Every structure is written in C-alpha cells, then in structure tokens.
Amino acid sequence: MKLRRRQFLHLAAGAAALPVASRIAWAQTYPTRLVRFVVGGPPGGPQDILARLMGQWLSERLGQPFVIDNRPGAGTNIAAEAVARAPADGYTLLMIGAANAINATLYEKLNFNFMRDIAPVAGITRQTSVMEVHPSVPAKTVPEFIAYAKANPGKINMASAGNGTPPHIAGELFKMMTGIDMLHVPYRGGAPALTDLLGGQVHVMFDSIASSIEYIRAGKLRALAVTTTTRSEGLPDIPTVAHFVPGYEASAFFGIGAPKSTSAEIVERLNKEINATLADPKMKPRLADFGGTVLRGSPADFRKLIADETEKWAKVVKFSGARPD
Numbered sequence: 001m002k003l004r005r006r007q008f009l010h011l012a013a014g015a016a017a018l019p020v021a022s023r024i025a026w027a028q029t030y031p032t033r034l035v036r037f038v039v040g041g042p043p044g045g046p047q048d049i050l051a052r053l054m055g056q057w058l059s060e061r062l063g064q065p066f067v068i069d070n071r072p073g074a075g076t077n078i079a080a081e082a083v084a085r086a087p088a089d090g091y092t093l094l095m096i097g098a099a100n101a102i103n104a105t106l107y108e109k110l111n112f113n114f115m116r117d118i119a120p121v122a123g124i125t126r127q128t129s130v131m132e133v134h135p136s137v138p139a140k141t142v143p144e145f146i147a148y149a150k151a152n153p154g155k156i157n158m159a160s161a162g163n164g165t166p167p168h169i170a171g172e173l174f175k176m177m178t179g180i181d182m183l184h185v186p187y188r189g190g191a192p193a194l195t196d197l198l199g200g201q202v203h204v205m206f207d208s209i210a211s212s213i214e215y216i217r218a219g220k221l222r223a224l225a226v227t228t229t230t231r232s233e234g235l236p237d238i239p240t241v242a243h244f245v246p247g248y249e250a251s252a253f254f255g256i257g258a259p260k261s262t263s264a265e266i267v268e269r270l271n272k273e274i275n276a277t278l279a280d281p282k283m284k285p286r287l288a289d290f291g292g293t294v295l296r297g298s299p300a301d302f303r304k305l306i307a308d309e310t311e312k313w314a315k316v317v318k319f320s321g322a323r324p325d
Contacts, residue, residue, distance in 0.1 A: 030269055031090065031091065032064070036069050036091060037094075038079045038082055038083050039051045039071065039079060040075075041072050042070060043070055046208065047095050050124065053286060054274070058277065080100060080114060081110070083257065084118060087259065088263075090258065090270070093256055095255075096118070097255075100118075101114075101309035101313055102169055102313045105310075105318065115306065117259070119260050120299050121256045121302070123301065123302045124278065125287050126292055126293050127209075128228045129206050129207060130209050130216070130223050130235065131227065132204070132212055132222060133224060134198070134202070135219070135222055136203075149178075149181070155183075156182045156183065157185045158184050158205065158206075159193040159194075159202040160193060163322055164322045167190065169313055169317065169322065177248055182204070188325075198215060198221065209235065226239075226240055226241070233288060255302050258270070271298065275296045278296050
C-alpha cells in the first residue's frame with residue numbers, strides 16, 4: 001500500500017510538472033514566427049522610431065521579424081485596445097508610453113482597463129523634455145518666466161501637441177505648482193505646435209529635447225529648463241525646472257507591454273532580451289538621440305512605474321479639467 005501511495009504521489013508530481021516544463025520549453029524556442037509590434041502613433045513619430053529601433057535589435061537577437069503595426073488615433077487608445085484584445089501568445093506587443101498613463105483619467109470611458117489588460121514587459125527609456133520659449137519672451141530663467149506670467153495673466157500662449165498629450169499635461173503641472181495662468185493652445189501634433197512656436201505665434205512649449213535641440217542650439221528658441229530631476233546630457237548647461245520649482249518632474253517614458261494573460265515565461269524571455277539590448281554599448285548613443293535615459297529592470301519595476309505615473313497624472317488631469325480632442 002505504501003509503495004502504491006508513493007508511486008501515486010510520484011506520478012502526480014510528474015504530471016503537475018509537465019505544464020510548467022512545457023511552458024519553459026515553449027519560452028526557450030519563442031519566437032518561431034513574426035511578432036507584431038503595435039504602435040499608437042503614425043510613422044515617423046517618436047514612438048514609431050523607437051519601436052523600429054527596438055524591433056530591429058530584437059529581430060537580430062531572436063531570429064524572427066518584429067513588424068511595426070501603426071495604429072494611430074484616440075490618443076494611442078486604438079493601439080492599446082487592439083493589444084488588450086489580441087491573443088496572449090507573445091506574438092502581439094504594444095509600445096507603451098506616457099499617454100497610456102494619462103489616458104486612464106483623461107478618458108471617462110474606455111473599452112479596456114490599461115493596468116488590468118496590459119502586462120508590462122520592460123521599460124526602454126525616459127525622455128527628457130525642455131521648457132522653451134520664443135526669443136521674443138523677455139524671460140531668460142524660470143523665475144523670470146513665472147514673474148512675467150504673473151504680471152501678464154492669461155496673455156501667455158502655451159502650445160502643445162493636443163489636449164491631454166504629455167506636453168500639455170507637463171505644462172498643466174507647471175501651472176498647478178506655480179499658480180500662474182497660461183492659455184493652452186492645442187495643435188494636432190507636435191510638429192505644427194513647434195512651427196508656430198518658432199514663428200512666435202505662441203510663447204512657450206514643453207517639448208521633447210529630440211525635437212527642439214537643434215533650434216535651441218541655433219538660437220531660434222530659448223531653453224529655460226529641462227523637465228527631469230537631473231540635467232540632460234544634450235543640454236548640460238540648462239538647469240532643471242525642479243531647481244526652481246521643487247518637486248517638479250515631467251518626463252515621458254516608453255516601454256513594451258503584452259496582453260494580460262501572456263505567460264510569465266514569455267514575458268521574462270522578452271524582458272531579458274530587451275534589457276540585454278539596452279545594455280549594448282551601441283544602443284546608448286541611439287537612445288541619447290531621444291534625449292532619454294535607459295530604463296532597465298524587471299516587469300515588476302515597469303509595472304510600478306506605470307502605476308506611479310498613472311496616479312501622478314490623474315491629479316494633474318483633474319486639476320486642469322483636460323478633455324480629449
């Protein structure tokens with residue numbers, strides 16, 4: 001009887017281990033076919049460029065093509081919903097950005113819950129933005145700008161890439177923390193907003209360093225401060241907003257996610273390969289072009305970042321009363 005019981009327990013343990021062994025073996029051979037990388041922006045935008053860069057490197061490391069699937073619209077929600085509804089087999093991934101954290105509060109009704117329906121895989125980079133003004137604005141520092149804005153309430157036009165976009169919410173955070181009044185002027189994208197800033201039709205913008213750095217170096221725009229808590233390598237002489245407004249931080253972030261039920265083994269495999277890609281010395285200068293710093297870490301680290309950003313921007317969205325276009 002004891003022998004039979006021992007045999008039974010042995011067989012039961014072996015049977016229980018089979019699904020685990022099968023998943024591990026599956027993860028070791030993954031991917032065996034094309035991987036679709038869904039991007040919530042148009043070709044040529046920051047998310048698209050970063051996704052193509054990462055896709056190329058992952059294709060080389062994993063031996064299968066990572067094909068970009070651009071699905072712009074609804075502030076990246078179309079792309080996020082497509083991935084949330086996709087099979088959880090590791091062959092559909094999402095480029096995650098700060099907009100996803102903002103949208104959780106910005107949109108009253110969504111057909112998905114981002115924190116519930118998207119599994120964080122790995123962070124890629126944090127992107128530094130810069131508070132910049134047209135040269136006609138007399139302020140040369142953040143304190144001078146605050147004083148100028150308070151002396152001219154409602155007369156300063158703040159450009160953004162659209163209602164609820166990271167540049168808009170970064171400006172709203174600045175307004176909230178300084179008590180100044182600026183008129184928000186939303187555009188359909190960052191490029192037309194930057195064009196009007198260069199032309200002097202608007203006065204200030206919180207834009208990515210990657211988009212603006214050449215205009216700053218040429219003297220066509222004046223950088224007052226960067227939005228991260230540390231200075232940027234691209235603009236080392238420019239102070240941080242936080243130096244003058246303690247606690248201010250407004251950087252975009254990018255990473256990769258998958259449908260919620262994607263196996264932990266696949267997520268870990270992707271996380272390992274993404275972190276190895278980010279550690280490659282050849283990748284650092286490429287990411288520096290985005291004005292960013294590398295975000296290496298575990299899926300849990302990336303989940304915490306998304307949760308923290310969602311909570312942070314919820315307060316700013318509610319303060320500003322922002323609504324999607």
